[in-house]
Amino acid sequence: MIGGLLATLAGSALARAALRYGVITLAILPFLLALRRSGERAGRLAERLETMENTNEAQRRMLEAAARRPRFRDDQAEGMRRGRF
Numbered sequence: 001m002i003g004g005l006l007a008t009l010a011g012s013a014l015a016r017a018a019l020r021y022g023v024i025t026l027a028i029l030p031f032l033l034a035l036r037r038s039g040e041r042a043g044r045l046a047e048r049l050e051t052m053e054n055t056n057e058a059q060r061r062m063l064e065a066a067a068r069r070p071r072f073r074d075d076q077a078e079g080m081r082r083g084r085f
Contacts (some may be wrong), residue, residue, distance in 0.1 A: 010016070070076040 070079055
């Protein structure tokens with residue numbers, strides 16, 4: 001009885017078309033899921049890069065400020081006497 005139903009479905013043009021579309025869908029679905037995952041990964045990497053750039057910029061500004069500071073306490077005291085910081 002089950003064999004007869006399967007034979008009938010396999011012989012039906014509508015069932016063959018549905019099976020064909022089902023197979024195509026199952027072939028495309030993993031591709032779309034992998035594409036989505038790679039997009040998420042690219043977004044995380046871009047965010048990490050932006051954070052790293054901001055951190056490097058802040059460190060660069062701190063280093064520039066440290067390069068402009070007085071080297072010795074006497075130099076700092078003299079600068080404060082003259083009204084500079």
